[in-house]
Amino acid sequence: MSTRRRIFEAEHELFRESVVRFIQKEVTPQVEAWRAAGCCDRSVFEVAGAQGLLLMWADEAYGGAGVADFRFEQIVYEEMIRHGDIGVYLTLHSRLVAPYIARLGNDEQKARLLPEAARGQRILAIAMTEPGTGSDLAGIRTHARKVEGGWRLNGAKTYISNGINADTVIVVARTDPQQPRAFGLFVVERGMAGFERGRRLKKLGLDAQDTAELFFDQVFVPDANLLGEPDKALAYLAEGLAEERLLSACQSIAHAQVALDVTLDYVKERRAFGRPVGAFQNTRFVLARKHAELDAMQSWIDVLVMEHNDGRLDAATAASAKLLTSELECRLIDECLQLHGGAGYMEEYRISRMYRDARVSRIFAGTSEIMLEIIARSLGLREHMD
Missing domain, CATH: 1.20.140.10 (Butyryl-CoA Dehydrogenase, subunit A, domain 3)
Incomplete structure (x- = not known):
């Protein structure tokens, strides 16, 4: 490893030492089994949460440490790759998905979703990509129709990281067929009727990272599970x-x-x-x-x-x-x-x-x-x- 001086201070290096200890104890011994299974064990999220490694940026009221310094997340990445496995996606849960709840959620949503996510008891994923769309979000076909008390969600997503382990999936769906850029973000939770997981997808690499297909057949998503405005998802995602x-x-x-x-x-x-x-x-x-x-x-x-x-x-x-x-x-x-x-x-x-x-x-x-x-x-x- 390079000995060049980097941007980290003493507190970061102490944190790095604790991260290395955690990974060597909880991840390193499991890597071969996880790669063979095509999915890490969901318990690693709970152990990471107990260690304080999830949602570090979140307010203490929501289970975080109130530390927004990106260098701490950088350290988790570096040491997970060095001592663990590149396919253990704690950071996707913590730094890519959970911030949508923090930025767009109301007080009730944040209080309900974030503390469990910080403890690793509610694993998060985000579902954007669909068969045939790739990076073209404007081509999304999954749609949500407004009904009394909520929305009816229909469609399919693929290549979804944390798709098997996820308890909560933020789903991008079209909300107005007359408006080409009207999309909403819907919080779909494990156990909702009509929400099904498809195959655990076999991949060229990232063997320990679970990747799955997700299907939504007339899933009722209550209004309490809509994040932000129902027609501004593309702007939210761009942020x-x-x-x-x-x-x-x-x-x-x-x-x-x-x-x-x-x-x-x-x-x-x-x-x-x-x-x-x-x-x-x-x-x-x-x-x-x-x-x-x-x-x-x-x-x-x-x-x-x-x-x-x-x-x-x-x-x-x-x-x-x-x-x-x-x-x-x-x-x-x-x-x-x-x-x-x-x-x-x-x-x-x-x-x-x-x-x-x-x-x-x-x-x-x-x-x-x-x-x-x-x-x-x-x-x-x-x-x-x-």
């Missing part, structure tokens, strides 16, 4: 995109750093033609270049974390961070696998699993192509220009 992409960037850079460290250990021990693989010039130069690229990128991401803490991270910069870190992650891990030789193709070596896990980073949280479109628009470039 959280910069943070989501920063989280993705933090994940990619941490994953890349672990891959580099794993490879450094390997080439120092593995011998070929009578000397360590790390002694060959190609190996030394490849790893030296990747170390330099990684340090430069990490420095920039750390700056963006501090800008986000100050409320100054904009959508285009977050898109740039997500784009470049995911590309670096995939390039670096590919070259690290190459330096493992035939061993890199074997499942028993961690670099093999990391290679599979990394590929989705250029797809989720907005594809690389969508990131390029966002960046291009920030430069005043449009597909059709006068």
Whole structure:
């Protein structure tokens, strides 16, 4: 791991030590079983909640610590990837989904939903993607029809992270067929009639992260489970995109750093033609270049974390961070696998699993192509220009 000075202070490093202890005790021994099962055990959320690692930003009245400093979340990501598994999605629960309840929920909704989420007793997910829509939220077909006392929800979602474990799913649905941008956010809870889970989806990587299909057949969602206004969901979702992409960037850079460290250990021990693989010039130069690229990128991401803490991270910069870190992650891990030789193709070596896990980073949280479109628009470039 790089010894370069970073943005963390003494309190962060003490927190890091506690996170490492938690992961080594509660996650590391379970990783192989979870990857084989295609899903982590839901009990890890409760243990993390008891440790104070969930919804750290939430007010104490709602079970949090009232600490909004993004660096604490960054540490959880870094150490979960290093000592646990990249597919244990505590952060999606804590930092992507729960904030919608905090921002948009009324007092009753927050009091009902957030404390259990902070304790890990109510696992959260968000359902946007549908078969055939991908990143095109405007193409969503799931719809909610207003009825007395609530809404009737119909439709299907796919690729939903935490989909199997989730007790509460925030569902994006069309609310007015006459208005192309009228969407609402509906809190669907485990046990509601008509709410069914489909397959646990088998994936190329992220084996321990449960991903599922969800189906809604005439699900009655009471008015008390509508978040915000019924026609403003797209605007609400846009508010959280910069943070989501920063989280993705933090994940990619941490994953890349672990891959580099794993490879450094390997080439120092593995011998070929009578000397360590790390002694060959190609190996030394490849790893030296990747170390330099990684340090430069990490420095920039750390700056963006501090800008986000100050409320100054904009959508285009977050898109740039997500784009470049995911590309670096995939390039670096590919070259690290190459330096493992035939061993890199074997499942028993961690670099093999990391290679599979990394590929989705250029797809989720907005594809690389969508990131390029966002960046291009920030430069005043449009597909059709006068």
